[in-house]
Amino acid sequence: MTTHTTTRPMDPVRKAALFAGLFYIGTFVFSIPALALYDGVVNDPNFVLGAGSDQGVLWGGLIEILTALTGIGTAVALYPVIKRHGPGRAVGFVASRTLEAAMICAGVLAVLAVYTLRQDMAGATDTAALTTTATGLVAVKDWSFLLGPGIMPAINALCFATIMYQSRLVPRWIPTVGLIGAPLLLASSTTTLFGGWEQVSSASLLMALPIATWELSVGIYMTVKGFRTPPATDGDANVGPAPAAALAHA
Numbered sequence: 001m002t003t004h005t006t007t008r009p010m011d012p013v014r015k016a017a018l019f020a021g022l023f024y025i026g027t028f029v030f031s032i033p034a035l036a037l038y039d040g041v042v043n044d045p046n047f048v049l050g051a052g053s054d055q056g057v058l059w060g061g062l063i064e065i066l067t068a069l070t071g072i073g074t075a076v077a078l079y080p081v082i083k084r085h086g087p088g089r090a091v092g093f094v095a096s097r098t099l100e101a102a103m104i105c106a107g108v109l110a111v112l113a114v115y116t117l118r119q120d121m122a123g124a125t126d127t128a129a130l131t132t133t134a135t136g137l138v139a140v141k142d143w144s145f146l147l148g149p150g151i152m153p154a155i156n157a158l159c160f161a162t163i164m165y166q167s168r169l170v171p172r173w174i175p176t177v178g179l180i181g182a183p184l185l186l187a188s189s190t191t192t193l194f195g196g197w198e199q200v201s202s203a204s205l206l207m208a209l210p211i212a213t214w215e216l217s218v219g220i221y222m223t224v225k226g227f228r229t230p231p232a233t234d235g236d237a238n239v240g241p242a243p244a245a246a247l248a249h250a
Contacts, residue, residue, distance in 0.1 A: 013081060017226040020077035024219025026070035028212075030063050031149070035200070037063065041114050042141065048118050048134035049127055057115045061108045068101035081227070082160065085167040093159040096152050103148025110140040146199055150189045153211050154182040161214065169227040174217045181210030 010018075037060030041047045047054075075097035083090040114134045121130055161178035164170050188207035197203045 014226045016077050016081050017222040020074050021219045021221070021223030023070045023073035023077060024215055025223060027067055027074070028216055028219070030067040030070060034060050034064050034067070038111060038141075041111055042138055045131055045135060048114055048121070048130050050118055054115065054118070057111060061112050061115075064104050064108050068104040071097050071101050071104075078160070081169075082163045082167075085169075086159075086163040089159040089163055093156060093163075096155040096159060100148050100152035100156070103144045103152070107141040107144035107148065110137045110144065113137050142199065146189060146192055150192065150199065151186065153215065154185040154189075157182040157211060157214060161218075164218065170218060170221050170225075171228070174214065174221060177210055177217065178214030181208075181212075181214050184208075185211045 037056040040054060041057050075094040079090055079094055082093065114137045117130060117134060117137075157175075157178035161175035161182070165172055165175040165179065184207045188204050191197055192199050192204060
């Protein structure tokens with residue numbers, strides 16, 4: 001006698017949380033090695049005058065593109081769930097994630113342009129013009145980093161963490177960390193903007209730690225646990241994850 005077992009499909013809410021969590025973790029995994037791979041092109045003014053290929057720059061560009069795509073992925077995965085709890089903020093979250101990804105890609109283009117100059121202009125005699133052009137492109141990279149990953153995570157938190165705090169889809173301490181980190185990151189980026197300290201410094205890293213903790217924590221929680229089902233309250237029709245049938249047709 002043959003028995004047939006059927007596999008129950010994953011609940012759409014759980015699936016959304018799983019993919020969003022994996023994408024959040026992916027942004028961490030992909031973003032960590034980029035700074036090291038870009039070290040030469042960003043910090044050495046004479047990089048553009050070097051000879052030969054530097055594959056680390058290309059790998060850094062690829063990794064940053066993956067960082068941008070996983071960032072967008074978090075918003076796409078979460079939008080069907082969080083729009084029930086805060087439609088305007090849900091749209092803001094998607095928009096800020098997309099803008100952050102666009103800034104990252106703009107920085108990648110600037111760095112790859114320096115790489116192309118290094119390859120195509122090897123042996124050129126006008127080294128001053130080359131270094132000036134490369135310095136300008138690196139400046140684009142620096143500013144895109146400040147206006148993208150330096151500011152947008154705070155906007156993301158103001159949109160997404162407030163929804164998570166009010167809906168209680170995750171433990172409240174997690175979005176609380178994000179809501180603490182958002183103004184700290186904005187203050188740090190503003191200080192960098194006006195020359196108070198460098199983008200990569202002990203002070204800026206310390207100020208960015210809470211927002212990084214928030215993003216990693218919510219990513220791990222969504223991956224491992226999914227979303228909680230908070231207790232319903234009188235007059236609150238939007239508390240709790242969306243029903244599976246509703247999300248399936250969203």
